[in-house]
Amino acid sequence: DAKTTQPNSMESNEEEPVHLPCNHSTISGTDYIHWYRQLPSQGPEYVIHGLTSNVNNRMASLAIAEDRKSSTLILHRATLRDAAVYYCILRDVIEHTGNQFYFGTGTSLTVIP
Amino acid sequence: EAGVTQSPTHLIKTRGQQATLRCSPISGHTSVYWYQQALGLGLQFLLWYDEGEERNRGNFPPRFSGRQFPNYSSELNVNALELEDSALYLCASSPTGWSTEAFFGQGTRLTVV
Numbered sequence: 001d002a003k004t005t006q007p008n009s010m011e012s013n014e015e016e017p018v019h020l021p022c023n024h025s026t027i028s029g030t031d032y033i034h035w036y037r038q039l040p041s042q043g044p045e046y047v048i049h050g051l052t053s054n055v056n057n058r059m060a061s062l063a064i065a066e067d068r069k070s071s072t073l074i075l076h077r078a079t080l081r082d083a084a085v086y087y088c089i090l091r092d093v094i095e096h097t098g099n100q101f102y103f104g105t106g107t108s109l110t111v112i113p
Numbered sequence: 114e115a116g117v118t119q120s121p122t123h124l125i126k127t128r129g130q131q132a133t134l135r136c137s138p139i140s141g142h143t144s145v146y147w148y149q150q151a152l153g154l155g156l157q158f159l160l161w162y163d164e165g166e167e168r169n170r171g172n173f174p175p176r177f178s179g180r181q182f183p184n185y186s187s188e189l190n191v192n193a194l195e196l197e198d199s200a201l202y203l204c205a206s207s208p209t210g211w212s213t214e215a216f217f218g219q220g221t222r223l224t225v226v
Binding site for chain 1: 117154155156157158203205213214216217219220
């Protein structure tokens, strides 16, 4: 499985934008980029996913580099509720592997009031 | 709509015993996934069930097993418990194995003493 590299931790001030980077230099053409987050004492929750084009939803935006070797999750206005561990995951839809995501250690985001 | 429910919330067992963890997926979801999250480690994929069959398993010994029932609920069994099996066990479900989003439960905290 292709691997991802994320910073261990990041800090952001409340109500400011947050850019969470992810490197995936060995990504294949059929790998989707998924982001999940895990709030304290909870199971992970889906944030966003994309293949090639930038994506937006109510939670966040996903910016994907033109060569797809990196991506950035953008939280437009961080709130205290956004403090969580954010996981960047690659999923190869061609391998029919279902949702058996391979989570790394993720980025622990601290939001400062 | 009810989310993924897991029981029990907490479980304390003695080394060598067996533990049974249960998961009820979201209504209509046929795929169930099990993950282990040990302290200080990321989420490790354990098992994937779809339509009542085991589709794939992660790199865990055979004493980790499970099944999926006709109503798509699932059990995870851990035999011959070892101290290092102490972890948060998370269950996730998705409408099918192809679905892009997985929904996680709150987890069962297993402590082996």
